[in-house]
Amino acid sequence: MENDLVLQNILIVDDQPDLLQGLKRMLGREFPGLSIFTRVDTVEALDLVASKSIDLVLLDIQMPEMNGFEMLEKLQRADRCITVIMMTGYGSIETAVEAIKAGAYDFITKPFDKAGLFRTVRKGLEHNLLVRENANLRQRVRETAPFADFVGESKPMQQLYHAIRTTARTDYTVLIRGESGTGKELTARAIHSLSKRRNRPLLMVNCPAIPEHLLESELFGHTRGAFTGADRDQKGLFVEADKSTLCLDEIGDVPVAVQTKLLRVLQEHEVKPVGSTRTRSVDVRIIASTNRDLEKKIRERSFREDLFYRLNVVTLHTPSLAEIREDIPLLVDHFTRKVCSELELPEKQFSLEAVEELVDREWPGNVRELQNVIRGAVLFCPHEIIDARYLRRPEQERRVRGRHSPREVEQYKVAKDKTINTFTVKYVTELLEKTGGNVSRAAEMSGLTRAALQKIMRRHNIVAQQYREKGGASSPD
Known part of the structure; x- marks a missing residue:
């Protein structure tokens, strides 16, 4: 602690030049190496x-330009960690006590007792070291906590960490792109946690999970009586997220009609609830995420190009497991310990052979798929060391049980689902061809509601625009 004091800076403020010089000489002799300034x-x-x-x-209470209380407030506003010791005459001790209540560390009285002066200054300098150390520790915790759930030391992951930290310092709209299971939600949460909006909660909405006719109301709000079932006013997520961050998950699946209104919010920074004629200003940072090929959807006219450019201010890419294959052993170790803790099991670990098999596998489901495989292996392996047999897929197990067994019969549910999906795609595409891509007419002919038909189309990636072009139709209705 004594050596640390040498690195500190002291400022003495008093309107008496002779007193300033005397204090500077005394403190300089007692604390050699300190930088002492006077004003x-x-x-x-x-x-x-x-x-x-x-x-x-060291601040005198009685100053001509401003009194010590005003100066104390301005010093604290300039630097929250600064330590202030007030200087006062014997007749103003009550005033000095008031200054301590206002945030000063301590006070000394004039004329100065050398031993008391040195003791107070030393304690003040040591106090300041602790305050700054705690502030630095809190800052490091704030910077590292958002990455607590990230695992990986590969170059792509290091690039992602750097991009998150850099982006968080801005208020720009962010588009997070990556395959399913690559941590897009974690990335959004980390950006918000490091941003200046972190003191307000992050709001997230899974866009495809909300029916189209409700999504607009969910995002922008509605007034009472705006539609059947609207028995009260609702603010909507944009208003709820005012002064905070709103994450639009899977933005690529948002219907075109809602895209248009999203574009207006991004342009004008205001929302108009369903059923209302009034707009409301909002200050919301948007983070959008998608696993879709938005450029392809733009070409197919199922995603607005102008909205894409509004969202694509800053783009972050979450790497697939194939891109960070060298991190798989770290992920395996992390998830194994996590699952053992969740299940209250003794610690387990994977054999070298098992880890090598996990590294060599293809992972279409990325980190989420890897995590699920590890959960199953930890759950069903009764041993401390988990070997490769607990990683086999069902089709591999069938081959192991008997290479010469009769041809496997596909399960009833799997076969039925395949048949139904094939029928559904064929039926809907033929229906849209007949109606020239007119969804409303197709719904009427099929006996389905328009919302139900659109849900089926989204599930099977059927885009009505393709059939409008074939049939020469120009209107969606």
Whole structure:
């Protein structure tokens, strides 16, 4: 602690030049190596604090330009960690006590007792070291906590960490792109946690999970009586997220009609609830994520190009497991320990052979799929060391049980689902061909509601626009 004091800076502020020089000489002899600055003018003192790191200020209460209380407030506003010791005459001790209540660390009285002066200054400098150390620790915790659930040291992951930290310092709209199971939601949460909006909760909405006729109301709100079932006003997520961040998950699946209204919010920074004629200003940072090929959807006219450019201010890519294959052993270890803790099991680990098999596998489901495989292996393996047999897929198990067994019969549910999906795609595509891509007419002919038909089309990636072009139709209805 004694050596650390040498690195600190002291500022003495008093309107008596002789007193300043005397204090500087005394403190310089007692604390050799300290940098000691003096100012007779409070404005100049504040300028020094703004330009240089000052740890301790000795401040006279009675100053001509501004009193010590005003100066104390400005010092604390300039640097929350600064330590202030007030200087006062014997007749103003009550005033000094009030200053401590206002945030000063301590006070000393004039004329100074050397031993008391040195003791108070030493304690003030040590106090400042602790305050700054705690502040630095809190800052490091704030910076590392958002990455607690990230695992990986590969170059693509390091690039992602850097991009998150850099993006978080801005208020730009962010588009997170990556395959399913690559941590897009984690990335969105990390950006918000490191941003200046972190003191307000992050709001997330899974766009495809909300029916089209309800999505607009969910995002922008509605007034009472706006539609059947609207028995009260609802603010909507954009208003709820005012001064915070709203994450639009799977933005590529948002219907075109809602895309148009999203574009207006991004352009005008205001929302209009369903059924209302009034708009409301909102200050919301947008983070959007998708696993879709948005450029392809733009070509298919199922995603607005102007909305894409509004969202694509800053783009982050979450790497697939194939891109960070070298991180798989770290992920295996992390998830194994996590699952053992969740299941309250003794610690387990995978054999070298098992880890090698996991590294060599293809992972279409990425990290989420890997995590599920590890959960199953930890759950069903009764041993401390998990070997490769607990990683086999069902089709591999069938081959192991008997290479010469009769041809496997496909399960009833699997066969039925395949048949139904084939029928559904054929039926809907023929229906849209007949109606020239007119969804409303196709729904009427099929006996389905328009919303139900659109849900089926989204599930099977059927785009009505393709059939409008074939049939020469220009209207969706």
